Amino acid sequence: MSATELQKQRMTSYFIEAAKEILRGEGLKVASARNIADKAGYSYATLYNYFEDLSTLIFECVRDFQTELEESIVPAIDSSNTAKDKIRGGITAWVNYFVQYPGIFELFFLERIGEVGNRSDIADLIYNSIVPACSDGLEQWVSEGRLSEEQAVGKLNTLRFQITGLMLYYSNRKNPADYSKLMQLLNRQIDQILDLK
Amino acid sequence: MSATELQKQRMTSYFIEAAKEILRGEGLKVASARNIADKAGYSYATLYNYFEDLSTLIFECVRDFQTELEESIVPAIDSSNTAKDKIRGGITAWVNYFVQYPGIFELFFLERIGEVGNRSDIADLIYNSIVPACSDGLEQWVSEGRLSEEQAVGKLNTLRFQITGLMLYYSNRKNPADYSKLMQLLNRQIDQILDLK
């Protein structure tokens, strides 16, 4: 990497780190160009020298958050033995991450991805966000002969839609009303999905 | 209703009808105070004589849309005989409504409900939006002794979370990629939920 490229990458990371901090804490509505640039120690116009527009910058954060999220999933899976516990642990970690950072859930699932530009990669990343939470357990089941490949794909989709749907209502419509009820419902749903062929 | 109340109600309905038209057509981002007031034939400031703020007005529309949505569900259910077909028909109508009006899906599930004020009724309405699509069929199963009350509640939740989750990815993350794939996935998921105890 050339010297100018390195500096460019440093600058972008200043803005991205500032944006991430705001998204984690105050959420999307506070993540304005001016607030982000302020936190990064630059003028708001400088931001536009490094990012095409604000939403490009915001969506760049998704990659980092997904990495962080996956890092929080790994120990939950590793500490489980049975395939079912792996899936339950992974999903619970996934849910807990978004419970802890509601602003990041907003960013992943509520924010509209602009039409323009090449952001289908980000959309795919979000679509597959939950995969690391269940792939290990599902693969174990497949290797044990308890599920066919096809059935595993079906279960993955069921988990994907169902858990995201549950979180959507929880985060945005306050239903279920509190965390313990969310966990109760989550475990019941996971049992139902995993216990049945 | 007194004369002044009637006039007040007329005024609010002008704004609400204008807002609904915009939400149906161009979506949330076009539904600004100025655009809505323009379409209603009044100044933007007049809007604030009848609504506390813009989001109050916007969320008032949810009630009407839910009624309209339920009206589109009724014939789909009535034309089905078996409980399963009723549920499938109801859910399909529910999904098709939001496919036809993506802006209304945005409003129901992507827009943040403000913290202030008494909007928990709207949140509940949205949480239960899908109920009319499956209650008939589930009740039929209960009365036939094929499901317990408790199991019916469980299935309702499963359908609620799963179908909303599917629609969330479709509407906002372009996955599945087209309508026919969405319907394919929808039918597969419905089969899976309904066929199993």
Place this chain on the structure above:
DNA sequence: TAATAAAATTAACAATGTTAACATAATTAA
């Protein structure tokens, strides 16, 4: 050190939600 290129900032624009000051229309009191 002077000329040039690069990088960052200030100024500005249009659009947003919202409020205050004002004008107009409708109603009531004399």
Place this chain on the structure above:
DNA sequence: TTAATTATGTTAACATTGTTAATTTTATTA
């Protein structure tokens, strides 16, 4: 019927947003 009062609507204004253009500051090269 006219004067005073209330209700209703509009214009003006403000703060905030994303974004761009003009301009200044900093770094690099001759």
